[in-house]
Amino acid sequence: MQAWDWFGDRSLMVVDISLACCAIEMEAATALHAVHDDSAPRGQVPLQPGDTVAIIVAGTVTDAVVAHVEQIIARHDAKVVSFGVCASSGGPYWDSYAVTKGIGQMLEVARFVPGCPPTPAALHSTLEELRA
Template structure:
């Protein structure tokens, strides 16, 4: 990413995200949101679902969690966006053949950006956030 893109990102719009961390990828997102410089890119953790523009779903999704995920998603005000982070959230990942695992959160929610990886590299996560930021602003 070049400096112009970074400046544009940081000065034009602030995006609030709620992380639904369900397994290892959730830890990566938590670290990115709370310990890194994502705030400098205009991305801030939301105080709650009612203040979030973006729902980040990260980690292994077990079927038993689906009602809680859906209930959280419904609390976000419109317009709302979904960022799926990691192989588990995208497709079921290494647990795709488990009877208890959902094979991708896109079966339940409209996913706007999906970040690949197990877990995704920090650069991939940032790229996904940048793509989503552009979408929110458009």
């Protein structure tokens, strides 16, 4: 699996599961804050055993993709970050039959980043907390 070496020292590797409009803010955050490896595709590098991993779930999680999200997270001993109100509680779609009412109902979430959408700075600050 490919990840962003967010701080450039392998202290926190970031994998994003971008599902909806928060994906745009996730891309903005990586452009502003993540250290890019120009020799790697999309600037991402492969995960290695022993890496500290944060998986960011950004956007609306539907019941149809829940199993896929859980499968990706289960592969790694990762800290889960719920990025945005949709990932955290279903957002404006909370009453839809197809929308999961927040990933915290299925998984242990290390941090919730509020907002619709959250700012890139809010994500960076959260990742600094997880790194510590």
